[in-house]
Amino acid sequence: MSGPSSYQPQNAFLKWFEARLPIIGLVHSSFVAYPTPKNLNYWWTFGGILSFMLGVQIITGIVLVMHYTPHVDMAFDSVEHLMRDVNYGWLLRYLHSNGASMFFVAVYIHMFRGLYYGSYKEPREVLWILGVIIYLLMMATGFLGYTLPWGQMSFWGATVITNFFSAIPIVGETVVTWLWGGYAIGNPTLQRFFSLHYLLPFVIAGVVVLHVWALHVAGQGNPTGVEPKSSQDTVPFTPYATVKDSFMMVVFCIVFAWFVFYVPNYLGHADNYIPANPGVTPMHIVPEWYYLPFYAILRSIPDKLAGVIAMFSSILILVFLPWLDTSKVRSASYRPLYRVFFWIFVAACLGLGYLGSQAPEGIYVIAARILTAYYFIHFIIITPLLGLIETPKPLPNSISESVLKRSGAVAALLALLVGGATFLGSTPSALAQEKQEIHETPIPPRNTWSFAGPFGKFDQQQLQRGFKVYKEVCSTCHGLKFLSFRNLAEAGGPGFTEAQAAAIAADFKVQDGPNDQGDMFERDGRVGDAFPPPTTWKNEAQARQLYSGTVPPDMSVLAKARTYERGFPWFLLDIFTQFQEEGVDYIVALMKGYEPAPAGFTLPAGGNYNKYFPSNSIAMPPPLTDGLVDYTDGTKSTIEQQAKDVAAFLAWAAEPHMEARKRIGFQVMVFLVIFAGLMYFTKKKVWADVHGHA
Amino acid sequence: MSSAEPSRRDFLYIATGTVGAVGAAAVAWPLISQMNPDASTIAAGAPIDVDLGPIAEGQVIKVFWRSKPIFISHRTKKEIDEAKNVNVASLPDPQPDSARVKEGHDQWLVVIGICTHLGCIPLAHQGNYDGWFCPCHGSQYDSSGRIRQGPAPANLYIPPYAFLSDTKIRIG
Numbered sequence: 033m034s035g036p037s038s039y040q041p042q043n044a045f046l047k048w049f050e051a052r053l054p055i056i057g058l059v060h061s062s063f064v065a066y067p068t069p070k071n072l073n074y075w076w077t078f079g080g081i082l083s084f085m086l087g088v089q090i091i092t093g094i095v096l097v098m099h100y101t102p103h104v105d106m107a108f109d110s111v112e113h114l115m116r117d118v119n120y121g122w123l124l125r126y127l128h129s130n131g132a133s134m135f136f137v138a139v140y141i142h143m144f145r146g147l148y149y150g151s152y153k154e155p156r157e158v159l160w161i162l163g164v165i166i167y168l169l170m171m172a173t174g175f176l177g178y179t180l181p182w183g184q185m186s187f188w189g190a191t192v193i194t195n196f197f198s199a200i201p202i203v204g205e206t207v208v209t210w211l212w213g214g215y216a217i218g219n220p221t222l223q224r225f226f227s228l229h230y231l232l233p234f235v236i237a238g239v240v241v242l243h244v245w246a247l248h249v250a251g252q253g254n255p256t257g258v259e260p261k262s263s264q265d266t267v268p269f270t271p272y273a274t275v276k277d278s279f280m281m282v283v284f285c286i287v288f289a290w291f292v293f294y295v296p297n298y299l300g301h302a303d304n305y306i307p308a309n310p311g312v313t314p315m316h317i318v319p320e321w322y323y324l325p326f327y328a329i330l331r332s333i334p335d336k337l338a339g340v341i342a343m344f345s346s347i348l349i350l351v352f353l354p355w356l357d358t359s360k361v362r363s364a365s366y367r368p369l370y371r372v373f374f375w376i377f378v379a380a381c382l383g384l385g386y387l388g389s390q391a392p393e394g395i396y397v398i399a400a401r402i403l404t405a406y407y408f409i410h411f412i413i414i415t416p417l418l419g420l421i422e423t424p425k426p427l428p429n430s431i432s433e434s435v436l437k438r439s440g441a442v443a444a445l446l447a448l449l450v451g452g453a454t455f456l457g458s459t460p461s462a463l464a465q466e467k468q469e470i471h472e473t474p475i476p477p478r479n480t481w482s483f484a485g486p487f488g489k490f491d492q493q494q495l496q497r498g499f500k501v502y503k504e505v506c507s508t509c510h511g512l513k514f515l516s517f518r519n520l521a522e523a524g525g526p527g528f529t530e531a532q533a534a535a536i537a538a539d540f541k542v543q544d545g546p547n548d549q550g551d552m553f554e555r556d557g558r559v560g561d562a563f564p565p566p567t568t569w570k571n572e573a574q575a576r577q578l579y580s581g582t583v584p585p586d587m588s589v590l591a592k593a594r595t596y597e598r599g600f601p602w603f604l605l606d607i608f609t610q611f612q613e614e615g616v617d618y619i620v621a622l623m624k625g626y627e628p629a630p631a632g633f634t635l636p637a638g639g640n641y642n643k644y645f646p647s648n649s650i651a652m653p654p655p656l657t658d659g660l661v662d663y664t665d666g667t668k669s670t671i672e673q674q675a676k677d678v679a680a681f682l683a684w685a686a687e688p689h690m691e692a693r694k695r696i697g698f699q700v701m702v703f704l705v706i707f708a709g710l711m712y713f714t715k716k717k718v719w720a721d722v723h724g725h726a
Numbered sequence: 727m728s729s730a731e732p733s734r735r736d737f738l739y740i741a742t743g744t745v746g747a748v749g750a751a752a753v754a755w756p757l758i759s760q761m762n763p764d765a766s767t768i769a770a771g772a773p774i775d776v777d778l779g780p781i782a783e784g785q786v787i788k789v790f791w792r793s794k795p796i797f798i799s800h801r802t803k804k805e806i807d808e809a810k811n812v813n814v815a816s817l818p819d820p821q822p823d824s825a826r827v828k829e830g831h832d833q834w835l836v837v838i839g840i841c842t843h844l845g846c847i848p849l850a851h852q853g854n855y856d857g858w859f860c861p862c863h864g865s866q867y868d869s870s871g872r873i874r875q876g877p878a879p880a881n882l883y884i885p886p887y888a889f890l891s892d893t894k895i896r897i898g
């Protein structure tokens with residue numbers, strides 16, 4: 033992509049081929065001989081990482097489509113089927129869902145790198161704008177993809193986001209109806225979102241080609257911002273950049289794998305494990321983390337249209353950045369003032385992100401407004417002004433002359449972490465207190481679970497007891513439809529034998545038919561059958577009639593569908609401690625949380641007071657009593673014990689491949705650490721002569 | 727540069743490349759394996775029981791096992807005799823009738839109803855051999871499900887099955 037190739041094939045066939053289609057020469061000149069500044073630091077490896085992540089998303093996505101059904105009645109179920117029955121389905125889905133987040137992590141680092149080193153400045157304006165287009169396409173793709181599992185967040189996220197367009201004067205409603213293909217989000221919406229979600233990554237890939245092309249025309253920037261002057265200043269892309277990029281890719285994969293194998297649902301929302309329900313909106317609609325700053329901007333403006341405009345402007349303003357920045361000096365390393373404001377801007381973005389995740393109340397709204405204003409001020413006033421008033425430090429004559437230490441990158445990373453942490457840490461503790469008051473329900477106490485942590489395993493005895501509780505107590509009202517009897521005998525589960533699973537199945541009556549006479553009939557369950565629906569209610573209308581307007585939820589994914597707010601700083605520490613048991617802790621707390629209603633609390637008819645239930649009034653009467661379930665293994669059958677056992681059983685039911693996930697995760701981690709080490713030394717060896725001469 | 731230096735470097739490169747290749751291969755496995763039948767499909771392929779009672783002499787019924795059509799033919803005396811009195815050596819896929827039915831249950835022929843040519847479903851009671859005729863490319867099977875004429879290379883396959891009683895079989 034940078035002029036005629038110097039590639040001269042030796043082999044006669046390659047000569048013949050190259051004369052007709054010079055593709056090898058193209059690759060050679062773009063990715064082998066291409067001169068790359070020799071002083072690039074590790075922040076420059078994220079372009080390669082992004083290409084890698086795009087590849088990961090496309091490959092895993094194509095595979096997921098082989099098992100996914102884009103229909104409102106089947107989408108949620110098909111995802112659960114993928115997670116449970118398809119070989120490595122859980123792995124592929126977690127790779128894809130966490131891959132999206134990792135993609136955004138990488139793109140944000142890449143973008144802030146560009147902002148810090150002035151990568152958008154002449155002659156790289158088009159390169160930068162193409163990047164903004166890719167970013168917008170990524171946002172659209174991520175949003176469309178999050179709709180597909182058709183959980184509560186999918187549905188309501190889609191509702192909220194598509195309603196942005198209703199802010200358009202006059203034609204807004206028409207546009208939204210057109211987007212939906214109906215009068216609300218429905219099956220036509222899901223199908224078109226699916227189609228577009230499949231299309232857009234390939235559009236991204238196309239724009240990436242343009243982006244790389246533009247990059248190879250203008251040449252890569254570098255930490256000094258001084259253009260390379262001689263071949264002294266550059267090294268060939270291969271092996272130097274290739275090996276360096278690959279090393280960082282492996283390091284990045286360690287982070288990626290940590291999320292996939294140890295905290296796969298951390299970046300998602302528990303509510304998305306509840307099937308979409310057009311009649312009930314979740315308490316807090318929160319988009320995926322990577323949209324949070326923009327979501328905060330949207331909500332901080334008290335006018336619908338203005339809010340939407342502000343949100344879109346906050347991204348589109350990036351397009352004009354090359355002309356808003358009046359400084360001729362590219363790199364912040366030589367711009368003492370800009371460097372300070374850059375970090376303030378980073379902190380403002382992180383702050384907006386945090387505020388976007390919080391309920392829009394009280395001080396949060398004020399803080400979000402201040403930061404929104406600052407966001408725009410940074411671009412419209414500070415950036416143009418700085419170029420005029422700042423005295424840059426003297427630039428080096430050439431890259432070779434510059435003595436930019438590598439510690440610069442490390443220092444920047446530290447500053448980023450410290451900056452982010454101090455900002456989050458400085459959120460006044462008054463906020464936390466105010467929040468406590470908003471909380472009507474106490475935090476569920478933590479329990480110790482055998483399956484917690486990187487090497488956690490289910491306690492088979494406990495799962496068997498928990499199953500007994502489910503069967504004898506819960507199953508009257510609650511289904512378990514994503515589980516089959518055969519699962520009870522599968523590895524990583526309660527450890528029933530095949531014969532025991534068959535006997536359990538035979539205890540249940542299953543609807544089958546029609547038979548040759550055309551009649552439905554009941555028969556004993558077989559191992560291949562799914563758990564039959566509860567017998568006490570036939571359909572949701574009847575359930576509502578019976579249970580004061582509520583439908584007893586299916587319990588298959590309940591342990592992943594419930595959570596409580598962790599609050600700062602726990603929500604960050606959870607990544608490292610791998611705390612994943614909010615759902616089970618909540619279930620235990622709920623089982624034990626029945627109390628007489630306090631004075632002044634009016635319990636609605638048919639309600640039972642429970643201090644852990646969000647509204648404190650739950651239709652389910654206290655389900656457990658001491659000794660209710662007869663344990664045969666000598667365990668004392670207390671309420672506490674039954675609650676823990678059934679919660680553990682539900683944890684397994686929600687994630688039947690958890691043990692495999694953690695086991696494979698450990699192997700992957702060991703592999704990646706060894707590979708990263710090898711890559712590091714390889715990189716050092718390859719670069720030895722360059723550093724030697726510098 | 728000493729002579730030991732290049733070899734140590736080569737070793738590092740080879741080790742890194744090998745570990746990378748192993749990793750790539752390991753990543754490929756889940757991507758390949760996910761296309762195999764999933765656990766629910768395998769579970770649904772469990773054996774099925776078929777009651778032979780209602781099948782009249784001369785009737786052929788079709789049941790499904792593992793999503794495949796299974797023909798169960800209640801053969802008439804004439805069909806049994808034809809199947810037996812054939813010069814086995816002259817057949818394209820020589821197999822005596824006794825190898826195609828269960829001993830003592832001569833009247834019951836159970837075959838997978840998929841043409842061994844390219845997978846179409848042959849039609850019962852058609853063709854010149856009191857058996858099946860495949861409409862796709864004209865293969866003809868006899869009353870023992872053996873290929874007699876046409877492009878199919880082999881006899882209709884026999885699924886695994888057993889008699890639970892005289893009037894009940896379990897396929898699979």
Ligand code: FES
Pocket residue numbers: 841842843844845846860861862863864865876877878
């Ligand atoms: S498929 Fe039956 S003859 Fe070709």
